[in-house]
Amino acid sequence: MRVQAELGEFLRSRRARVRPEDAGLPLYGGRRRVPGLRREELAQLAGVSAGYYTRLEQGQSPNASDAVLDAVARVLRLDEAERAHLYTLARPRTHARRHAAAPERVRPGVRRMILSFGDVPALVLGRFTDVLAWNPMAHALLAGHLDFDAPADPTGRPNIARLLFLDPHMRALYADWPRKARSTVADLRLIAGRYPDAPELAALVGELSMASREFAELWSSHPVADCETGPRAYHHPLVGGMMLTAEFMTLPNDDGQRVAVFNAEPGSPSEAALRLLAGLTAAAPR
Secondary structure (H helix, E strand, O other), X not given: OHHHHHHHHHHHHHHHXXXXXXXXXXXXXXXXXXXXXXXHHHHHHHOOOHHHHHHHHOOOOOOOOHHHHHHHHHHHOXXXXXXXXXXXXXXXXXXXXXXXXXXXXXXXXXXXHHHOOOOOOEEEEOOOOEEEEEOHHHHHHHHOOOOOOHHHOOOOXXXXXXXXXXXXXXXXXXXXXXXXXXXXXXXXXXXXXHOOOOHHHHHHHHHHHHHOHHHHHHHHHOOOOOXXXXXXXXXXXXXXXXXXXXXXXXXXXXXXXXXXXEEOOOOOHHHHHHHHHHHHHHHOOO
């Protein structure tokens, strides 16, 4: 199963970043064949047998106890998001869906909600970062060069991850593009743990890995984190620089869908820039 490979990749990537001396292990000199901790060293520190840990890393211990997973997480120094990811991968849900599902849809109430936000940019993301709907301000902020009605076509919907790595307009929008790129890949890794057998996600990752060396390198490093919600610098082609904070809200009745809302600090130059963009958006023909 794909989830078994995902678990192994994740644990190996985290073993590689823990230096033996930082884990309190003695160094005896000589050249180590692997970076970071060996399997048997991690097993010793976690208080399990080397054979058991090997089976865990190979995805052959689906009934690993909380105590074992917590011990492994402690030795690997996993943060909260990484620990949750470990549990997701070590205890995969049974997914009946093996084939591509019907195209995602936005409930009318959710669509009305983001439209009611007025001059506040807001959009709905599908479970694999497709843009399912956006209000005029989110469209103007993120992708004004695209057709506003593009999310309505399931075969040609904008995808935030694809745009970030393959669209020069989106790349130029982020003042710190490498940080945004890593954050997006880290979020995709969490999604991959939740939907290990989704062909849509496998196709997206395959496409980006082939088309973008930067994506392929980031994906192989296996970052794992929730979407960042702190202030982020934007350089918009119409209104210039802005500092905006994105907040993400998971829709409880819509599997994997999230609403993203972008705000500026009240009274700041960024808020003035958003108001200017709102005026330009209102004047633009649809």
